[in-house]
Amino acid sequence: MGNLVGSWRYKEPSTVEECDSTWGSDSESDDQAAEEDSGASEAVSPAEGVRCAAEPGDMSPQLTGSPEFLPKMKRSFYAARDLYKYRHCYPNYKESRQSNEYRNLRFYLNKIPLIPDGIYVEEILTEWRGDYDKLEHNHNYIQWLFPLREQGLNFYAQELTQDEIKEFQSTREAKRRFLAAYCLMLDFYGVKLLDKSGNVARAPNWQQRFQHLNVSQHNYLRITRILKSLGELGYEAFKAPLVHLLLEESLCQSTLPNMKHSALEYYVYTIRLPSARRRLLRYAQQHYRPAHAFLWGPPAKQRGAGGTSSSGSSSSSSSSSSCGGAGSSGIRAPAPTPEQQRKMEETVVGGVTGIAIFSRGNSVTCLDHGGAGGLSGLEFVGSGDVERGQRNDYSEMVPL
Template sequence: MGNLLGNWRLKEPSTVEECDSTWGSDSESEQLAAEEDNGISESVSPVENEWPAGNNGDSPSKLTDSPEFLPKMKRSFYAARDLYKYRHCYPNYKKSRQPSEYRNLRFYLNMIPLVPDGIYIEEILTRWRGDYDKLEHNHTYIQWLFPLREQGLNFYAHELTQDEIKEFQSTREAKRRFLAAYSLMLDFYGIKLLDKGGNVARSSNWDERFHHLNESQHNYLRITRILKSLGELGYEAFKAPLVRLFLEESLHHNTLPNMQHSILEYFVYTIRRPSARRRLLRYARQHYRPVHAFLWGPPSKRSKPRSGDGAGAGSSGIRAPAPTPELQRKEEMNFIPASACSGTLVSFHHVAADCLDETTPLGYNIDGLEGPLIMMLGRNDYSEAVTL
């Protein structure tokens, strides 16, 4: 029985919707959906007010809300699944290493250098601050400064374990250096840490650093890693202030326009508490343009089935025609059978009891298909899918 239990794996979600529990317990999602049904929409920006009307007198909002004008956008399943596993504390996590192999903790205690560079943590903290060229072009230190329970691009760096996390959080010297490393990276991005609560603000050289950050988009992967590591090592409360600042700069002040997608697909969803994610997404929804392209809000009532009729609210209720034989053959060729997905469905609460604020439906575990699927992505999606 012990071996059988040891081989159980939690079936992971198979859709973006199953990965995202942000709005599942929020009564406001019903209110916002009702506003949409009543024709209440977001305020129109001055730029939108200046658009000319169409040839038939239609307003620009009418034109852009028409189905033929809507861009074909969708959320990344790879991002959603990656952040789902992180928020749920890696339910299928492998066995921990022995305490003698706590290399992340020993690195932060200045006992061993990072590999392969041979640099100690104290040298990084004291000599690298303000050396923006080194912080930009060296790609091995970030996995050591911000360890995770997943493998990064530096295969010399070790993943965190649950036991090591507990030791790290109880070691004052390691925590002091970790916050110094966080402050070091914030300075590199043009941000300063204000207090022990994690509040942040622009630094004195923010203009120059934001310009660099807007163009150097590989740093968005680093920021995702930093946010994850904050949560692993006891600083979950530090995430929301940083993500809020990025939202304000990207959507309101337009100083980081290239960061919008990464903030909404990745940064927000590193935050484990759904209520904190909702607050950030409500703010983003107010400033995101065009309004109809905002993909991260609560599901509309129109997409929910009516009780008893099986049709979505607002739909005609007419069934789609049966697929032609040719279409049916194509669908069968693209269908992934359940037998290709490993795992046994078990209660999530038994696997990750310390993350009970995340209760989403469980789907299939398709880890074995991850490589082929990622190869099918476009260049932009793949760059976001790579884990540091």
């Protein structure tokens, strides 16, 4: 029996559908028992009040031509498999038998520099902010600032281990610097962190930085890494607000049109809670143009007459199709009438039967991750540090 257990290996999924459990259920309570919610970071808290300042998709990019003449798109299996492994904590991963040097933690404690540049984290946090040329063209620091349990392009950077993750999450100084590093990169992208819940908004420099980000697409890989690292080191709740903002900017405001497929293929699927992914995807489906080309909705078998509970009750009224203002209440709109539901089920969008636009009022912008379990195990830098005189020069970057 021991040999049988010892020889068992996890079988990796072979299709996009096998990688994606987003639409397996529409019950928020099911998320607590979901296998993919058992990431290294156990603390997942609600991310409330995600801000969105657009009117109904007036500025969404439009594609012309009849649907039958448009090129057929499909989801990336590479992306789906990569994010599946991440959400399931790398099921076939074997940690090195070498002694754990905790190199990532020691770097964040300012005890060792990043290799090969020989730069300490304190120097990056205090001197690199606003030096956008350096942040753009240096490719060695990102693996050190945002470590993962997978190898990046800098082979001098050490992969995280489970033991190091636990030690990192219990080390206040490392977590404070990690949040400062997150704010450093947000500023580079034209975004600012608003509060301890992870809510974000445009920064004062957003126009210049969004214009740069729209063409500097190697940063899209960096953002994926940042989102993954947030989840590994205890800040899972910070992901959804950032992803929501990037979806809004790419789909509603058209300020980052080149990012929309990276956001849908990668960013959304770094989020471990299926219910949170569903909310983001409903929001994206509501504003994606052309509507018939949206590939990330529920499978066809769940869009039929008997599958409305999986895809969500939808309402296509213009009042609920806006991106939601900063004062959006997050209250769900009334359920559609039977006549509205019948019309939606019979809708043919662009010649494709059964595709509906899911809105549920403003619920897609609420992002109240039900059943997430609060902030247990997640420690933030509070006012007590200021009183004890522990504020660093870069602490203004982090809302305390």
